[in-house]
Amino acid sequence: MDRIKLAAGLTxxxxxxxxxxxxxxxxxxxxxSTHQQLALAKPTASRLVPATAPGISTSSxxxxxxxxxxxxxxxxxxxxxxxxxxxxxxxxxxxxxxxxAELATPLSRSFNLRSxxxxxxxxxxxxxDGVTYDSRLRxxxxxxxxxxxxxxxxxxISPGILYSRNNISSLATVPAGQNFSLGDQSYINSVxxxxxxxxxxxxxxxxxxTLLLGFGNALPHNGRHFSVPFEFGAAYxxxxxxxxxxxxxxxxxxxxxxxxxxxxxxxxxxxxxQTLNEDLKRIPVYPVLSLGLAxxx
Numbered sequence: 550m551d552r553i554k555l556a557a558g559l560t561x562x563x564x565x566x567x568x569x570x571x572x573x574x575x576x577x578x579x580x581x582s583t584h585q586q587l588a589l590a591k592p593t594a595s596r597l598v599p600a601t602a603p604g605i606s607t608s609s610x611x612x613x614x615x616x617x618x619x620x621x622x623x624x625x626x627x628x629x630x631x632x633x634x635x636x637x638x639x640x641x642x643x644x645x646x647x648x649x650a651e652l653a654t655p656l657s658r659s660f661n662l663r664s665x666x667x668x669x670x671x672x673x674x675x676x677x678d679g680v681t682y683d684s685r686l687r688x689x690x691x692x693x694x695x696x697x698x699x700x701x702x703x704x705x706i707s708p709g710i711l712y713s714r715n716n717i718s719s720l721a722t723v724p725a726g727q728n729f730s731l732g733d734q735s736y737i738n739s740v741x742x743x744x745x746x747x748x749x750x751x752x753x754x755x756x757x758x759t760l761l762l763g764f765g766n767a768l769p770h771n772g773r774h775f776s777v778p779f780e781f782g783a784a785y786x787x788x789x790x791x792x793x794x795x796x797x798x799x800x801x802x803x804x805x806x807x808x809x810x811x812x813x814x815x816x817x818x819x820x821x822x823q824t825l826n827e828d829l830k831r832i833p834v835y836p837v838l839s840l841g842l843a844x845x846x
Contacts, residue, residue, distance in 0.1 A: 633657075638767040640665070640778065642841025646690050646711075653696075653767040653843070661696040661768055663707075678821070679729030682748050684719035694761065701770065707761040711784045717750035721793060729799075732820030734813070739798035744808055746795035753787040759837065767843035776843045783834040791825045793818065 638653045644667060651665020669688045676682065694709030723729045725743040729736055738744050763780030795818055796809045808814045 633662075636768065636846060638776075638843045638845040640767050640841045640843035642667075642778075642839050644780075644839030645835075645837055646692070646713075646839070647688050651692070651841075655768050656695075658770070659698050661698075661705075661766070662693075663696060663709075663767070664691070664693040666691045677825075678731065679723060679727060680731075681722050681724075682719040683722070684717060684748070684750075687716045689714040692759065694759065696766075698766065703765050705763050705766070707759075707763060707780070707782070709759045709761065711757045711759045711786075713752065713755060713757065713784075713786065715752050717789070719748040719750075721746040721748050721795060731814070731817040732824070734801070734817040736799040736801060736814075739800060739805060742798040744795055744797035744799050746793060746797075748791060748793045750789045750791055752789050754785075757784045757786045757835075759784040761837060765843075767841075768845055774845050776845070778839075778841050778843055780837070780839045782837050784837055785833060786835045788826075788830045788833045791822060791829065793822050793825075 633656050634654050636655065639650065640653065641650050642648075642665075646667035647669025649665055649667030651663050653661050653663040655661050667688070667690050669686065672683065672685050674681065674683045690711055690713040692709055692711045694707040696705045696707045698705045723738040723744045725738055725740045727738050729738060729744070736744075759782060761780045761782035763778055763782075765776050765778035767776055767778055769776050797807075798805055799808050799814065800806075806814065808818075
């Protein structure tokens, strides 16, 4: 009987121990310490990936102080056409010197060098004191200029040199039976042998200094290929000199005579030429006005 009781007690004892342990856990749970609570509450640090978009601030992963680094936004791309003779522009233009073409190349960001030529042929009839002049102009010129751009807005100041071989000639005629005057003397043109002749204009200088002001750059720095330069200024050519030769017959109140052989008629013609040249001395420069279309290679 004692053995039976002992066996029953050994069987029940483990169950009672387990129940006691479970009851102790329910009554007195183990609480985490304050440091453990803070450690559990602190979020796990994650690695920050720098942004690649321009202008976005990123945190340096190696810095413990939370420094902010800003990636600068790249500026707009420019084409610096500043290498001398490594780039060029070709322009065609129309001007008071004629139609022509020119080449331009940069010397620096603020200076360009240009050189070109111009050609023009045209007629220009005019009359004075009853004499009609049917003039023919043949202008041949080449020009080299240094363009200075004080700002980036295309305005430039361009000193230069003009080499010209200009020829102006004219036929001088007077309608038969019509009145005309030379100097202070009046004449009546002959009907049978009317007065006629030639006029020539000579420029004193083949090489002339020029000064031009303009807008537009044949070598733009913004990457464009086309531009429309405009310029105005003058070339100091000196006052042109006129010479007139007349032949034929004319009449006055004293009678008719050969114009080429009459001393008084030739003196009157000389006075007329002097008056014309005095007027031309007021214009010692040749005006230059041009408009072109340039392409930058």
